[in-house]
Amino acid sequence: MRRLFTTIFCCISLLSFGTVSAEPVKCLAKVGKLTNKQIVSLASLGFDIAKRGVDFAEIVIDQDQVMAFVNKGHPVKVIIEDLDAYIKKVKATQNKNSSYYTYATMEKQFKAWAAEYPEICVVESIGKSFEDRDVWALKISDNPTKNEEEPAALIMGAHHSREWPSVEVPMATAKQMLTEYASNPEIKNLVDNRETWIVPMVNPDGVIYSMEKSKYWRKNRRKNADGSYGVDPNRNYGYQWGNAGASNSGSADTYHGTGPFSESETTNIKKLAEREKFQASISFHTYSELILYPFSYAYNIPNPDSKVFVKMAGDMSRFNKYTPKISADLYPAMGDTDDFLYGELKVLSFTFELCSTFIPAASEIAKFNELNVPAVLYLIDKAGTYGLVTPAAHDELINNLSLDAGLKAIIDNVDLFAGEGNVAMRNEVLKQIEKISQRTAVLVCADLRNGDSASWLRIKNTPQARLAISFVRNRVLFESAHDSSAYREDLVAEIKNS
Numbered sequence: 152m153r154r155l156f157t158t159i160f161c162c163i164s165l166l167s168f169g170t171v172s173a174e175p176v177k178c179l180a181k182v183g184k185l186t187n188k189q190i191v192s193l194a195s196l197g198f199d200i201a202k203r204g205v206d207f208a209e210i211v212i213d214q215d216q217v218m219a220f221v222n223k224g225h226p227v228k229v230i231i232e233d234l235d236a237y238i239k240k241v242k243a244t245q246n247k248n249s250s251y252y253t254y255a256t257m258e259k260q261f262k263a264w265a266a267e268y269p270e271i272c273v274v275e276s277i278g279k280s281f282e283d284r285d286v287w288a289l290k291i292s293d294n295p296t297k298n299e300e301e302p303a304a305l306i307m308g309a310h311h312s313r314e315w316p317s318v319e320v321p322m323a324t325a326k327q328m329l330t331e332y333a334s335n336p337e338i339k340n341l342v343d344n345r346e347t348w349i350v351p352m353v354n355p356d357g358v359i360y361s362m363e364k365s366k367y368w369r370k371n372r373r374k375n376a377d378g379s380y381g382v383d384p385n386r387n388y389g390y391q392w393g394n395a396g397a398s399n400s401g402s403a404d405t406y407h408g409t410g411p412f413s414e415s416e417t418t419n420i421k422k423l424a425e426r427e428k429f430q431a432s433i434s435f436h437t438y439s440e441l442i443l444y445p446f447s448y449a450y451n452i453p454n455p456d457s458k459v460f461v462k463m464a465g466d467m468s469r470f471n472k473y474t475p476k477i478s479a480d481l482y483p484a485m486g487d488t489d490d491f492l493y494g495e496l497k498v499l500s501f502t503f504e505l506c507s508t509f510i511p512a513a514s515e516i517a518k519f520n521e522l523n524v525p526a527v528l529y530l531i532d533k534a535g536t537y538g539l540v541t542p543a544a545h546d547e548l549i550n551n552l553s554l555d556a557g558l559k560a561i562i563d564n565v566d567l568f569a570g571e572g573n574v575a576m577r578n579e580v581l582k583q584i585e586k587i588s589q590r591t592a593v594l595v596c597a598d599l600r601n602g603d604s605a606s607w608l609r610i611k612n613t614p615q616a617r618l619a620i621s622f623v624r625n626r627v628l629f630e631s632a633h634d635s636s637a638y639r640e641d642l643v644a645e646i647k648n649s
């Protein structure tokens with residue numbers, strides 16, 4: 152098999168040499184009889200593996216590479232013969248009622264929303280692309296111009312140009328949050344108590360190139376030193392950046408760039424994430440119907456928060472019926488978004504591989520949005536419960552929790568970690584639950600000092616809140632012993648005996 156890969160590799164090198172202007176025709180092919188090792192090698196050689204099974208892969212290859220596989224005894228089924236022509240066909244499926252967002256319509260929509268819902272959203276350019284376009288973000292929250300120390304979530308699309316559905320789900324999520332704020336109490340709760348950042352086009356240059364030139368283009372539009380174009384933004388992040396599942400050849404689909412964060416598209420996200428301190432994120436891609444989570448850079452890397460990742464991925468998969476998976480189990484790939492966001496910043500970071508093809512007909516948009524938006528809303532909600540037991544949570548966040556939010560965080564985490572056998576994990580989580588319980592006790596005691604026992608009754612009747620109850624009891628007994636007028640006598644008696 153080594154020889155096959157050598158042949159292909161030479162082929163790519165030759166093609167990239169002097170044929171930059173006349174790009175080869177790309178096709179999508181299902182290649183069979185592949186071992187896991189061969190699939191992993193293909194990823195590192197720079198092929199875009201759209202989907203894989205136990206012994207096959209659906210790969211974007213040049214038409215003239217098909218025979219190289221066939222000659223080595225691999226059954227090859229061409230799924231889409233000419234991907235550029237395919238893009239033209241998809242564009243023709245669009246009409247007034249269903250069409251993919253372009254950079255221009257996305258920008259226009261963001262500005263329209265900001266004008267219509269100024270109390271709950273604000274538009275910001277988080278930086279420029281390689282070709283100097285604004286990379287737009289929409290922040291959705293009450294008091295959107297202030298940083299209110301609320302749990303925060305980041306929703307991204309279009310790291311990869313030709314994966315148009317990845318723009319749609321973030322846009323549909325924003326639309327639902329804004330238009331249902333006034334009528335849907337669950338949405339209102341998310342807007343009021345979270346800070347949600349929507350960045351639907353991380354790589355606008357590439358999206359525009361793929362749409363306007365009808366090109367099956369994956370990367371950004373950097374001109375590389377060897378005359379080729381494009382760096383793969385999802386191989387350019389600076390945590391474990393390198394060659395596994397990424398290529399050092401400029402013409403390859405998974406070219407990782409000249410160094411970690413060499414691209415403005417990735418540094419824009421890095422700066423935003425460092426500034427906003429997200430608890431959870433989703434980066435949308437196509438295709439395969441998967442929910443992926445860290446780590447991606449190598450097999451079997453211990454993930455200290457695996458229990459939370461497994462729980463959240465499993466819960467999200469109930470909405471869209473996608474398969475949850477550790478990212479590296481697909482094939483290891485270095486320099487991706489999730490590894491950086493989790494590895495460096497402890498964000499609970501997920502990648503969704505939407506749909507069963509790169510770009511479904513525009514008539515499918517409503518359907519895949521409907522399947523996936525509820526999963527995004529779930530993640531935004533859980534950024535404030537599970538997100539508080541990872542190191543991405545900070546004390547200001549916990550000190551700002553409402554009683555309701557604190558109690559939800561306690562219930563979710565105590566339920567999930569009951570009986571946790573891993574001592575290190577249990578201790579980390581306990582430390583956070585203790586802080587949240589302290590915060591909850593402060594709020595309950597403030598109510599009790601005003602003679603209001605409703606919040607006390609609420610935690611008293613919540614079995615998971617035992618720690619918070621004991622904090623309240625200690626505090627009330629201590630304070631009333633020093634100042635007998637601090638609390639009503641009957642309340643002190645009740646709390647003492649409870």
Ligand SMILES: [Zn+2]
Pocket residue numbers: 310311314385436437
């Ligand atoms: Zn992708």
